[in-house]
Each structure stands twice: as structure tokens, then as C-alpha cells.
Amino acid sequence: MFDVANKLHEVLGNLPDSVRLVAISKFHPNEYIEAAYNEGQRVFGESHEQELAKKVETLPSDIEWHFIGHLQTNKVKYIAPYIAMIEACDSLKLMKEINKQAAKHDRVIKVLLELHLAEEATKYGLTLDACRELLEAGEWRELKNVQICGIMMMASNTDDEAQIESEFEQAANFFDEIKAKYFADDENFKERSYGMSSDYQLAIKHRSTMVRVGTTIFGPRVY
Ligand SMILES: *Cc1c(COP(=O)(O)O)cnc(C)c1O
16 A cells, blocks of 8 residues: 555645645545544545545545535535535536535535636636626625635646746735635635645645645555
8 A cells, every 4th residue: 555644744744834735535445545534634635426425424424525626516416415615616506506505404515716727728617707707796695505715726737837836826816806805804715725746835835725635645546
């Protein structure tokens, strides 16, 4: 087995107190998650609803699960009973569905606004303008079972560190912009989720509060 305990402590050792680790355990078996859990890690991230459902059933109930992948609206109902945070919220439609399903369970589900800043042409994530429009429209204010806690993004998949840093910086600045405009009085709006195995140290330089690290802790994923 990959040396999860040592790798976990190596990553934790690189994080200032202001940065939380979401250990990304997708495609890794329960024993890997337990190895990290036994070292005190409690926040884990998964990106597939069915895989997550199996893990939730069999792993300790005090794990805080974050959903980090693209979430189809018809899947929200499956994770609504237990999910702590949905990190990749990229439309009002999805937010409304999360609100509806959270209400059924009398819960408030935390979400992050997923931004699209990378060069890659993925269809996921809000452009900055789309995010501004969503917030300006104001309908989100009525969604009482959703709590918007900040932003999430992925930098371009490139070796060009200047490019990566510039995207993190744009994300941090955008956070400041919308914090001031829409969430100034909301102490829950405080998270900047960016930084993965390859770039989390750069992300910290640009004020990440939450890094999502998988491969460095658990080794390569077997698909
Ligand atoms: C898989 C994944 C990660 C973790 O990536 P690593 O390179 O394994 O650290 C982080 N964020 C998202 C959204 C992911 O899908």
C-alpha cells in the first residue's frame, strides 16, 4: 500500500494554519481513506456519486464529505442527506436543486461557486461575468437551505507557473470583489478552494484557504 500516513503528514506540514486540507480520495479504496482517518484527517473529497455512496455506508460517520466533481441535477438527491459541501456549483439551476433536496432533509448544504479561469475549454465552471450575473440577479438569496461559502477553481493544466499563479491571483481578486459586493456581512463566505497535488504550494501563495490534494497523499489513481 502507498504510504498514506507519511504522505499526509508531508502535505499537512506544508500548510499554514489558515489552509484546510481536503483529501481527494476518488478511486481509492476504503483502506487508504482509513489510513488517513487514523492520522486525524476528517475532510475528504469525492467526485462520483455512486462511489461516494458506497464509501459513506462503510466509513466512519464523522467524516466531512465534499463533493468536488461535476454534479448533475438529477444526482443531488442521492448526496443531499449527508454531503457537507458541494464545491462545484456552477449554475443557479443546480443551486436551486441543492436547496430543494437540502430542505427535504431539513439541512443547510454549503456550496462553493465554481469558476472557470483556466485556458482549457471545459464546459464546467462559471466565467467571472456569468458569476457576476448570477449574484446580481439575486435569486440565490431566497435559497435558505444553501449556504454559499466562497469560490472554487482549477488552474490550467500546464507547467507554466506564471500562468497558474496568475489564475490563482485572479480567483483571489474575484473573491474580494464579490465578498465586498454581496457577502460583506456574511462570515460564512470565506473559502477559496484551489490548489491540487501539482500546484497547492503556489495556491497558498495566492491565499487559498482550502487545498484539494489527492495523488500526493494516496498515489496514482487506478481507473
Ligand atoms: C481529482 C481532483 C483533485 C485532486 O487532484 P490531484 O492532482 O490528484 O491532487 C482536485 N480537485 C478536483 C476538482 C479533482 O477532480
